[in-house]
Amino acid sequence: MKRSIWQAAARRLELPALQRDADVDVAIIGGGITGLTVALKLSRAGRTVAVLEAGTIGDGTTGQSTGNLYATIGSRLSALRRKWGEETTREVVAARAGAIDFIESKVGEFGIDCEFARCAWHLYTPPEALADDALLERELDAAIDAGLSARLAPSAPLPFATGPTLVIVEQAQFDPLKYVRGLASTIASERCAVYQNTPVTRIDGEAGVVHTDRGRVSASHIVVATHTPKGSDLANLQVAPYREYALAMRLRSADYPRGIFWSAGDRHHSIRSYRFDDSEYLIVVGERHKTGQADDTVDRHARLEAWARAFFDVATVDLRWSAQGYYSPDELPYIGKSVGSDKVHIATGFAADGLTWGTLAGLIIGDEIDGTENRYAERFRPSRLDPAKSAKKLLAEGVNVAREYAVGRFGAVPAAGEAGELAAGEGRIVKIDDERVALSRDGEDRLHAVSAACTHMGCIVAWNAAEQTWDCPCHGSRFSASGAVIEGPALDALKPVRWPPTAS
Missing domain, CATH: 3.30.9.10 (D-Amino Acid Oxidase, subunit A, domain 2)
Structure with missing residues (x-):
């Protein structure tokens, strides 16, 4: 994995992993700018909170971003106004400007040295x-x-x-990684536990339980702040x-x-x-x-x-x-209660504008859980449906995903014995009997063989030579060469495959 400039500049953050079962008001999955903003807001409101970060705080998308904060959006305000109208465009700009103001206020309040500058x-x-x-x-x-x-x-x-x-x-x-690690250091307390190296393996929204290999966390509310929801949330099919x-x-x-x-x-x-x-x-x-x-x-x-x-x-x-x-298909993110669940809250569809959207999402979800009215909540609710604004892109992306699924599942790939030698840094899909296998060789000449079927919805992954990862072309799950989940909706690793294959 390559490091961003923020990761290169960051100091090590010492926070524990989950050690035992816990019972809290709010379980937050993901220790980036969205999750930590929710944690700050709710812990200050008197709620007990547990933040569960799979790796190190801020090392996901937050720590790989540009560090830019702006009230406009990447898809252009004029396009947003044409699609949604003047009132919505004003709301979007006001909401995003308010999120930037919030970041600036917390930098000053907590004395976070993150080079924030207008x-x-x-x-x-x-x-x-x-x-x-x-x-x-x-x-x-x-x-x-x-x-x-x-x-x-x-x-x-x-x-x-x-x-x-x-x-x-x-x-x-600003430096987004210094900012979120500053937030984490500030809010970590008996009321707000912040855990690193605690990947979530299953989310039971109905029961209000988050499962990890290190213990279970029971909560009245679950916030999935992982850039896109984990598991089978409807939003994963829309973004x-x-x-x-x-x-x-x-x-x-x-x-x-x-x-x-x-x-x-x-x-x-x-x-x-x-x-x-x-x-x-x-x-x-x-x-x-x-x-x-x-x-x-x-x-x-x-x-x-x-x-x-x-x-x-x-x-x-x-x-x-x-x-x-x-x-997202309609240019606006999905923020709030997941469709079909009163206990699970999501935030996704930030495009390339996520530092500001993520902060706004944290504020909206925090208010939603605390029972406080937020003037922007209705605009971004995940259950909104307006075919005139989203149908064209949804259809195009649906066709794209269907094509990638079909090509991956039914397209021609070489049999294992015909694949030839892999050089260091190379990866390819091969076939063993009826199974498609993702085969790669790392820089230390070790061969890795894992199932090529993404554990989210079964699409066949593709090799990303620049980052030495297996990436799903359907919904964006990404895995290491050995199959470990890096990001995306997948919860489970790619299954290891015996190599060399036994003769059939």
Whole structure:
């Protein structure tokens, strides 16, 4: 697994694993920005809370994000206004701006050293794209109508020529991993237990019990704050998983951009700077693709590096990583009670805007459990249904998933004896009798053989050479080479397969 710049800069966080059964008011699965915001809100309201993090606090999507906070959204405010109308667009912007204010207030209240700073957000016309003045004008109008302080500039403050640029002031940046670990350290107490290295193996929503290998946690409410719900929640069939790639580089010059920069062309890139260990870094993000559906994952980082070198005087590329986002069909996340359950609360569909959405989700779910009215809760409830706003994307994604399932299950794959030798870092699907097996060789020349059937809904996984993982092309579950769950809706590991196979 590659490390993000936040993980490289982070200090070790010493928190225990679950040691015995527990009984609390609220069990929170996931120790990222959503889960810890819920934990903060409810523990302060007098509830007993247990946070169950499978790995280390913040090391999931929160610790692999850009660290950018903004009230706009990646799919564009003008598109949101066209689909949902002016009132909803204003609500979305107000809700997201309020979430940023909440983060800023907690940074100050708890003295969290996470480099939080207000800055401008820019949507710029890149040199390789034709200026789309109509797009920028639409975005400007939507931003101003939604209450943001925005203007058009002739260019962006970047060390290369750009076209017209939309500027929105008073957005923010921070180190997301330092922030959530600061929250965890602050709230960890007898009332709010924060556990690391405690993966959940089963969720019994009806009984209100969360199962782990280290004990059971009984609760009146269960919050599944794992970026997408674990198990068979309906929301997993509605959101689409995508991966995006990131680089942290040092430049020869001091031309590090100040602020958040998004390109407006067909090839989306995000740019920002960050300093740690007395060194400045340029962070560039791009090359998005559907999870499990790209056979050129190694090339994605290479293309991103080539793009960066074309516009910046790159000296070294120090860190490479990627992150996953889940996209809802109607542009808004699902936040609140899971469909069909009064005890289970979910948050997903954040797209690439998850730090702000995740904070808002934590506030909404906290209010929902505490019985406090939240003005934004109804807008994001998971049970909403508006075919006019979601049917087209739901249909397209449904067709995509059906195709991937069919190709994986019924497409031609070589028999085990015909697969040939695997080099270090390679993986492929082979067939033993009627079973499809995911075979890979790691950098220490160890061969791993596991079932290729995703334990979520049975789709056949695909090899991700860039990260040495098996990724499900249907709903985004990801597994290590040895089959351990990394992320996504799957709860169970890929089953090990005897290798070499016995003769039949």
